[in-house]
Amino acid sequence: MTAEKIVKLDQLLNGYIGDSKSIVDTKFSRLTAPGENYGSILLKVDITLENKKDNSREELHTVAKLIPEDEFFQKMFNVQVSCKVEISFYDTIVPTLQRFQKEKGVQQVMDFFPKMYASRLNLNGSDTVDQNAVLLLENLIEAGYKNVDRFESFDLPTVKVVLKDLAVFHAVPIALKLLEPETFQSKVRPYLVDFEPPPPDAENPDVKKFNPSFEIVSDILEADEECRPLVPLLREKSKWRPEPYPNEPWATMGHGDFWINNTMVKFEEGRPVANKMVDFQNPRYLSPALDLFFLLWSSVKLDVLDEHYDNLVRFYHEIFIKQLKDLECDVSPFTLERLLEEMKLMADTLVIRVVIFTVFVICAKKNESGLPRMPHELEVEDVTEIGKERIIHFVKACKRKGWL
Incomplete structure (x- = not known):
């Protein structure tokens, strides 16, 4: 299956x-440039449907998510698992959580995901993911949603819209786990993969392309007098190690990669009014503090963090607790103090992840062709001034908060 066609649409x-309806026309185009999404190919697919009874027509605006064409990326992103998991997220996990909310009398059930119209693993009905695998999702751009520029970052009103949904996203699975454990174990937990990237393989030239050099981080931080003494500690943290298993009862369904590019926001008259979370190839069983920490420190304006960080954590916690109460769940284990302890625990693992991600993903300059540079291609001068400022600011904040 190519970028210009989806067979047997x-x-x-x-x-x-x-x-009752038939497809009379389809238009395909790339939704993102090659190299912008290593883990998948995204196509814009506009479908014209005709009603067979009265010949009336309607437009269905969709996004087709395909597996990478390159075999290396298929293995790297484990498409034999991730594709199945993402399909299960939309057709099993979301309906289960929405049903649970409705039965508990929640008036506004979670609806901050795109709709999935259809999906398949292949054309032969087997359990193997191949090049004909596809998820056909609602085109959120046509519905008025957009990605906020990652170089701009979220302002205060926008991040609060996103945090409101993130708190509900974390709270509902916890309540289901505690109140309907059998349902959680059968309908949710099997699809929360314990995914960890493999340890760096210095002998594999393809893997080396994605092994960021700590020396670039070191050069940036060494230039700042306050950060310079922290470089040896960060170098030690940059060595590969498995992520710690989440503490109970906090463990929940998490996104696992929740940053500004994996959520889309709708604005009306310049005001953020709604949010949709995307990219569920790797939902995880994790502490909610992981998603919260990573979102705040990777994706929010620095002046907002300086003035409102504690209040944002408190805001998230208030929504989180309200949702647990609405679901008739005991909230006594989930105090703000315990959340702050979870944040501190996550910091030990996530400090270096935020630094590396900021330098090599969010704030790296593109190459001459306008595509993202591979980590092994980057030099210090390829990191934007915004990126350098962000990691210096972040490391100093970690020092003040006792995370380093």
């Missing part, structure tokens, strides 16, 4: 459109 959509 009518068969794929049959479960959604049924026998």
Whole structure:
């Protein structure tokens, strides 16, 4: 299957459109430039449907998510697991959590995900993911949502809209786990993968492309007098190690990679009014503090963090507790103090992740072709001034808060 065509699209959509409608036209185009999404190919697919009874027509605006064409990236992102997990997220996990909320009398159930119209692993009905695998999702851009520029970062009103949904996203699975443990174990937990990237393999030239050099980080931080003494500690933290298992009862369904590019915001008259979370290839069983910590320190404006960090954590916690109470769950184990302890525990692992991610993903300059540079291609001068400022600011904040 190529970027210009999805074979047997009518068969794929049959479960959604049924026998009463037919596809009369389709238009395909790349939604993102090559190199912007290593883990998948995203296509914009506009489908014209015709009603067989009255010949009326309607437009279905979708995004097709395909597996990478390169075999290395297929292995790197473990598509044999991630593709199945993402399909299960939309057709099993989300309906289970929404049903639970409704039965507990929650008036506004979680709806901060794109709709999935159809999906498949292949054309032969087996359990193997191949090049014909596809998720056909709602095109959120057509619905008025957009990604906030990662170089701009979230302002205060926007991050509060996002945090409100993140708190609910974390609270509902915890309540389900505590109140309906069998349902959680059968409908949610099997799809929360314990994914860890493999340790760096210095002998594999493909893997080396994604091994960021700590020397670039070191050069940036060494230039700042306050950060300079912390470089040896950060160098030690940069060595590969497995992520710690989450503490109970805090462990919940987490996104695992929740930053500004994996959520889309709708604005009305310049004000953020709604949010949609995307990219569920790797939902994880983790502490909610992991998603919270990573979002705040990777994706929020520095002046907002300086003035409002504690209040943002408190705001998240208030929404989190309200949702647990609405679901008739005992909230006594989930105090703000315990959340802050979780944040401190996460900091030990996430400090270096935020630094590396900021330098090599968020704030790295593109190459001459306008594509992201591979980590092994980067030099200090390829990191934007915004990126350098962010990691220096972040490391100083970690020192003040006792995380380093």
